[in-house]
Amino acid sequence: xxxxxxxxxxxxxxxxxxxxxxxxxxxxxxxxxxxxxxxxxxxxxxxxxxxxxxxxxxxxxxxxxxxxxxxxxxxxxxxxxxxxxxxxxxxxxxxxxxxxxxxxxxxxxxxxxxxxxxxxxxxxxxxxxxxxxxxxxxxxxxxxxxxxxxxxxxxxxxxxxxxxxxxxxxxxxxxxxxxxxxxxxxxxxxxxxxxxxxxxxxxxxxxxxxxxxxxxxxxxxxxxxxxxxxxxxxxxxxxxxxxxxxxxxxxxxxxxxxxxxxxxxxxxxxxxxxxxxxxxx
Amino acid sequence: xxxxxxxxxxxxxxxxxxxxxxxxxxxxxxxxxxxxxxxxxxxxxxxxxxxxxxxxxxxxxxxxxxxxxxxxxxxxxxxxxxxxxxxxxxxxxxxxxxxxxxxxxxxxxxxxxxxxxxxxxxxxxxxxxxxxxxxxxxxxxxxxxxxxxxxx
Numbered sequence: 001x002x003x004x005x006x007x008x009x010x011x012x013x014x015x016x017x018x019x020x021x022x023x024x025x026x027x028x029x030x031x032x033x034x035x036x037x038x039x040x041x042x043x044x045x046x047x048x049x050x051x052x053x054x055x056x057x058x059x060x061x062x063x064x065x066x067x068x069x070x071x072x073x074x075x076x077x078x079x080x081x082x083x084x085x086x087x088x089x090x091x092x093x094x095x096x097x098x099x100x101x102x103x104x105x106x107x108x109x110x111x112x113x114x115x116x117x118x119x120x121x122x123x124x125x126x127x128x129x130x131x132x133x134x135x136x137x138x139x140x141x142x143x144x145x146x147x148x149x150x151x152x153x154x155x156x157x158x159x160x161x162x163x164x165x166x167x168x169x170x171x172x173x174x175x176x177x178x179x180x181x182x183x184x185x186x187x188x189x190x191x192x193x194x195x196x197x198x199x200x201x202x203x204x205x206x207x208x209x210x211x212x213x214x215x216x217x218x219x220x221x222x223x224x225x226x227x228x229x230x231x232x233x234x235x236x237x238x239x240x241x242x243x244x245x246x247x248x249x250x251x252x253x254x255x256x257x258x259x260x261x262x263x264x265x266x267x268x269x270x271x272x273x274x275x276x277x278x279x280x281x
Numbered sequence: 282x283x284x285x286x287x288x289x290x291x292x293x294x295x296x297x298x299x300x301x302x303x304x305x306x307x308x309x310x311x312x313x314x315x316x317x318x319x320x321x322x323x324x325x326x327x328x329x330x331x332x333x334x335x336x337x338x339x340x341x342x343x344x345x346x347x348x349x350x351x352x353x354x355x356x357x358x359x360x361x362x363x364x365x366x367x368x369x370x371x372x373x374x375x376x377x378x379x380x381x382x383x384x385x386x387x388x389x390x391x392x393x394x395x396x397x398x399x400x401x402x403x404x405x406x407x408x409x410x411x412x413x414x415x416x417x418x419x420x421x422x423x424x425x426x427x428x429x430x431x432x433x
Contacts, residue, residue, distance in 0.1 A: 011361050014327040018353035021331065025346030030396060046339040053295035127297040127306070129343040130405065131393045136342075163342065170342050178397055198399065261300065 040141060043165030050124050050136055050168050057125040116230060117270040119143065121151075123263050124168065133173040133198065137266060140167045148228060150269045156234035156257035157181065157222055158266055173260055174235070175200055181228075183220040183235050188213055191223055194236055200260050203236050205252040210243055214252060230269055234258075282432050283317055283325060286423065287333055295340055304404045307412035309419075310337055311352060311385060315378065316423045318360040319367060321433065330356035344396045351389045355381055371417050379413035 032039070119139065126136040139145050141164050149161040151171050159179060163170040172179055175196040184191045190213060194203050208214065218238045224231030236254035243250045290309040298306055310333060317325035334349035341348075358381060359366060366374060386406055393399055426432075 011326065011357060015353060015357040018327050018331045018357075019350060022334075022346040022350035022353065025335070025349065026344060026392070026396060029345035042339050046336060049291055049295060049336075049340050052292045056296055125297050126295050127303070127341065129341045130304070131343065131390070131399045132397060134342045177399065 040164055040166070043163055043168070043170075044140070047140075047165050047168045050126055053126055054124045118267050121266050121268055123266060128170075132178070133176040133196070133200065133260075134162070135171050135173065135263065136168055137171055137268075138168060139268060140165045140169050142166050144270075145169050145268060146270075150229045150233075150271070152233055152267050152269060153258045153263055153265070155259060156236075157229060158258045158260065158263060160228060161268070171266070173200075174256060174258075175203055175260060181235055182223045182225040184223040185214060186219040186221050187215075190214065191225070192220075194220060194254060201255055202239075203254050203256060205238075205254060206249075208250045208252045210245065210250050212250070214238060214241065216241060219257075220254060227271065230271060282426075282430050283321070286313055286317075286426065291333075291336065291340065294337070304407045305411045307408045307415050308382070308385070311355060311382075312378075312412060312416060312419050313423065314352060314356055315359045315381070316419060318356045319363045320423070320427060322360045322363045325356075326360045327353045327356055343393065347389060347392050347396070350392060351385050354388065355385050358384075371420055374420065375413045375416040378416045379409055382409045382412045 121137045121139040124136045124138055128134040128136070137151075145161055145164050147161055147164055151158045151160060157174055159171050159173040159176070161169050162172040173196070174181060174194070175198065177196050177198040179196045181194045182191070183194050192205050192208060192212070192214075195206050197204050205214075216238055220235045220238070222229040222231060222233045222235055234257045236256050238252060239255045240253040241250060242252075287310065290313045294306075294309045297303070314325065314330050314333060318330070330352040331349045334347075334352035335345070337343075337348040337352070338345050366377060369377065383406065386409060390399070390401060390405055394401075
């Protein structure tokens with residue numbers, strides 16, 4: 001029962017220590033990268049939690065797969081076959097065009113675009129911070145994932161890797177309000193930037209002059225400037241333009257092309273620099 | 282035994298709810314920490330809260346230190362007033378918890394606002410209501426758990 005007395009001073013001291021330590025952590029976290037050794041080992045520490053929390057949804061999808069009827073599977077199969085046929089047909093054209101493109105580039109004495117390394121990864125169903133938009137994927141530095149890598153799905157750019165653990169990493173979605181991508185308009189190659197605002201179905205284009213040639217329905221693709229996102233991936237479609245001449249800039253809203261609310265499988269892209277480093281090893 | 286309950290809370294906090302229900306998810310880990318700090322303040326107090334907060338930061342990807350800070354402050358409040366709070370009836374406690382949770386969410390928003398430039402949405406405060414409603418169940422459940430395993 002001696003615990004009842006002499007506790008208060010100690011509690012306050014503990015609180016002060018905790019507050020100071022948290023302050024140091026916050027500052028330290030803000031000014032170091034998410035791929036530092038400490039951060040990576042800390043992230044590795046919590047990854048068992050991710051796998052535990054993923055079990056229920058994994059179980060649900062497993063049971064729904066097993067309960068699917070043969071008829072459904074056959075229908076899906078035929079659908080996928082037609083899709084593959086169409087894609088293959090496009091791919092033939094693509095190879096021809098790629099050859100032609102590299103020849104033309106050679107004629108112009110410019111460097112050809114190299115193929116980049118890529119792997120497929122799965123999204124773990126993990127609840128993330130309410131204040132930021134992130135997902136957890138099941139690949140980490142054991143699969144050579146590095147911080148800042150671009151992540152795409154089958155339709156367009158999803159985001160980039162911000163924290164790496166040994167078997168899991170965290171992807172910041174392009175709609176988070178700390179995220180921006182340099183883009184160009186597909187129609188006329190005007191360069192601009194797409195910024196997230198914290199909504200899953202909307203992004204904004206900051207500082208767009210009134211005179212800029214941009215229209216509803218324009219498709220924005222990544223411009224490759226900034227060396228983070230490879231060139232030419234679809235990013236967003238323009239959905240709304242407010243040109244109020246009394247304001248310094250037009251307000252332009254766009255909708256992400258990737259289906260960010262139902263991502264399941266993602267592709268991790270390595271930029272060329274990483275590949276060169278690997279060859280050196 | 283205490284650690285098992287906290288581990289379960291961490292896992293439950295990480296299981297995603299359907300998108301429509303997501304804003305209503307109460308902070309299970311904090312509720313359980315508050316219960317233990319009321320029931321056994323000599324075993325669970327600020328140190329534990331700080332560590333669990335750090336784990337929570339890592340697990341849900343908020344800037345490091347946000348949850349450690351807010352958990353420590355909230356557990357300080359409950360652990361330093363545990364004798365008063367224990368004497369209230371459970372509904373009264375849940376009202377008090379609502380007050381604490383409101384403080385917690387506002388603090389957390391405020392700290393995150395400085396770190397990652399977010400804007401306030403009223404929906405950030407839904408967990409205050411759901412959290413104080415679930416306090417009744419958490420309290421009764423954990424009391425049974427504590428008595429059953431004779432945790433002291």
